[in-house]
Amino acid sequence: MKNNTVNNKTQAKGLKTLEGVYVPTLLTILGVIMYLRLGWIVGNVGLWGTLLIIALAHVITFSTSLSMSSMLTNIKIGAGGAYAIITRSLGMEMGGAIGIPLYLSQAISVAFYIAGFSEVWVTFFPEHPMYIVGIATWAVLTALSIASARLAFRVQYFILGAVALSIVSFLTGPSLNPGPMVLTGTMEDASFWATFAIFFPAVTGILTGATMSGDLEDPRRSIIQGTLAAVITGLVAYVLLAVWFARQAPGELLLADTLIILKLARVKVLIVAGIMGAVLSSALSTLVSAPRTLAALAENRIIPLSRIFSKKNSKGEPINAIVFSSVISLGVILMGSLDSLAQLLTMFFMTTYLMINLVVLIEQGTGIISFRPTMAMSIFVPIIGTIGCLLVMLLINPMFTGVTLAIVTGIYSLLKRKNLTSPWGDVRGSIFVAITEWAAQKIMRTPYHPRLWKPAVAVPVESPEDFRRISRFIRNLLYSSGRLYYMTVYPEAKMDEKRRQQIDEALEPLREEGLFVQKILVRSNEFRTMLVQALQCLENNFLPPNAVLLTVSEDAEKRVRMKELLEALRQIKISVMCLWLHPKYNLGSERIINIWLRDRSPNNDLAVLSAIKMVGNLGAELRLCRVVGHKSHIEKAEEELAKFIEEARLPGNTQIKVFTGDFYRHIEEERADLSIVGMPTKYEHMIRMIDLAPGSLLFVASGGLESLLA
Known part of the structure; x- marks a missing residue:
């Protein structure tokens, strides 16, 4: 009875669309790549190539966002975001197979964001030891996430302000390009698809708001409106900044200096604040959302120690899950460089996007009557999203793609043995029915022999x-x-x-x-x-x-x-x-x-x-x-x-x-x-x-x- 009371209080005072979805999602999209890699991308493939990369990347993320939105208008989503969507459609085993790696990716990603923040900080304050900066940053972020999700997300308004001011500083800064715009590139440093793989992680933050589904006042409306608005805003920002990079600096300079944005800004300190704010925001959003995924897994008894991790305090915060997630991120920080894991973590996020598109494709393709989303769309949307996600995974790293699928398959097999019982129906039966109906039509048209x-x-x-x-x-x-x-x-x-x-x-x-x-x-x-x-x-x-x-x-x-x-x-x-x-x-x-x-x-x-x-x-x-x-x-x-x-x-x-x-x-x-x-x-x-x-x-x-x- 107590837990029900807590949940009711949380929902009654839930987060709004702006603070719970739009701002954290947008800040995750407008991250380090925008500041430190977009100029190099323009220099390498030119403006036309950059716009094509931005367009292709957003076709995938926008398709995934639409698929997620369509799914949300068909189900009543609980806590867990993407995990909840997959679980309610493909069963608890598949939800867990995706949710467990997704959670670990979120928890470990916090350490990567903090490490990135520490590197930028030490660049301007070299006398500060990097590991001290990292631990101090971790402590502040952990305190904010424990205090409350609302407080953590309200801090992001200040970060959004810093990012906005940094963009204004860049757009009003001096030009270093005496010649024409950089419309084409030589692609000497990297091929087009290698450049695409470098850019794509910039737009993979679309699930940041969805993960907060259990803390939102109106999850269905907020996730749909907030995510789509953030994706569109991010698209406009990247196109505008790409054009400005091509206009303000020659190609050689864009390739040679990853911090060229500092030289192109009117006020350099605003760029520094924007970079630090963007990294800090990504770390904070992930540190707040990761425990929600863990708590949702625990509530469905998918992981060990479920009773502990599903417990919430009087404010509705999954306090044990927050502490555990923070400890994981601290452990990764203390271990040092883990750059080799970066691509594998990206793969886990991509697998989640792939499964969201696949869920909608299956539900829509099988024609089951229970799939009646109020936000209907063409079946080509999830098809594009599914194929696009798979192709991007293969482009980034074929080996890690195989490793990711093997890990997901292994977790699925282990969970299958637990004979988990789901309180919801799922579409697995409809998949087999659709296959059987197709086979039946073929067999009944085939003469018996x-x-x-x-x-x-x-x-x-x-x-x-x-x-x-x-x-x-x-x-x-x-x-x-x-x-x-x-x-x-x-x-x-x-x-x-x-x-x-x-x-x-x-x-x-x-x-x-x-x-x-x-x-x-x-x-x-x-x-x-x-x-x-x-x-x-x-x-x-x-x-x-x-x-x-x-x-x-x-x-x-x-x-x-x-x-x-x-x-x-x-x-x-x-x-x-x-x-x-x-x-x-x-x-x-x-x-x-x-x-x-x-x-x-x-x-x-x-x-x-x-x-x-x-x-x-x-x-x-x-x-x-x-x-x-x-x-x-x-x-x-x-x-x-x-x-x-x-x-x-x-x-x-x-x-x-x-x-x-x-x-x-x-x-x-x-x-x-x-x-x-x-x-x-x-x-x-x-x-x-x-x-x-x-x-x-x-x-x-x-x-x-x-x-x-x-």
Whole structure:
């Protein structure tokens, strides 16, 4: 109850658009690159090249901003910003896989910003030790972030003022260019794309305001308006400053002096204040936003010590998360230079932008009705954002791109094992539905060919107990790529929640082995009629069963009903199997399988294909058996069976047995754990074999859907 009160207070006094989103986002965009690299970029690629770089970079960031805005008008975002958006769409595992690296990137980035501030400070005050400056700066920023996010962001108004004055000082300063504007560059120092990679981090601060979503008065409106306004303002500023650099200094000077902006300014101290303010602002914004990401991860129990990091004080500040994030940044400062990690951190930010675009692309592309953003846009926006982010990652560093994706995949795999439960729905199911629908359309337009056959068996049973008795046989018939359709027709009073749970428990072992399992439950008092109708409906369905497996009972009344059912099944184009499990031996040692083949029987292919699955899963021995009318026919029959083994690609140890005389006598005398026989035309003949056989029997009648030689 206390936490709810805290949250209500925080939201009631939440940050406005200007202080919570626009200012921190804009200050992150107008950073060090604007002061120390933009002039060099103009000198290297010229004004036209610079404007193209600025345009390409903003196409990506603007697309991402629009995608994020569209998503925000479709969901109720909580704390966590980008992490919350991804979690509510792709599930907690993917949200955590992106959120954890994003948080670490934010926490470590604070140290980079502080190091940059210290370097600039020491440039003008060389007598001050750099590490003392860094620690002092860290202490001040930590104190501000602990005090309150509102106080921290209000300090940024002064920083924004310093940045604005520095820009005015630059625009009103003297010109050092006696010649024409620098419209083109030689690109001697770096190629166009290498220059693009140097510039792009300047515009990657678009999530600064979004991360504060839990502290905003109206997150949806503030993030959309504040982010888009900051991106547009930044675009105007970079274009204006690029033009001014090209006008005020020659290309050689722009390339040679990274601090050329000081020489072009009317008041140099304002430029220094702007540079320091920009770096300080980025550090402060990140130090305030990083703990919010950590707290959001903790609230969803994704990270260890979640209870500690999710705790907030009376002001709604995640105090433990702030302290922990500050300690991480201090540790990085004390460790010294970590320039090699800079590109990897950029990759984590880029992966977040990539996933935001991908989320919108998936939701919009799959056409799910729940995606109804009030800010709708063309699907090309997230497509451009997704492709653009991926290309930029590859341009910056292909190796780190691979490392980043590997880290995200590893975290996702670890979180998947935790079986996290999400209070929100996500779109992962819609992804699979969309893929399945696409595949279904392709398959249903593709003419069926027997080569596509694999066992897809409908098994009608009266109870889960009946299914358990034959589940091992079914497993060995279907594993590893077959499909099972569990079917039952039940009277109205016989299917309650307990019964459904028993069915699920009976099917669970097969599901755990990765088999396709579908339940078909039909309420009716007419078992035979409804079963046939259900099979007829499935016949026209996507991925229909190609066989039905019935079990022969010892009960005389049930045997009569089976005879009627077999006659009814003849009107459906489906293969039929009848299993008789011997009451004493069941499947015995599961070592010997006999197939009784008749010359040119249409059932031979189904019999052999079924046996192949059983032999492969059991490691059993296969025997081909045939009965001929006279001893003189034995040699020919053996030759035909040997040729059949070769053409059908049967196991090399397959045995051949040819008999003469009465078929039923040999069925009775030839022992096997399972004998597979073509379905007799007369039901009485099947019952006779059951009464004579010393082991279990499987009768098969082909529906013409399979071919052994396909």
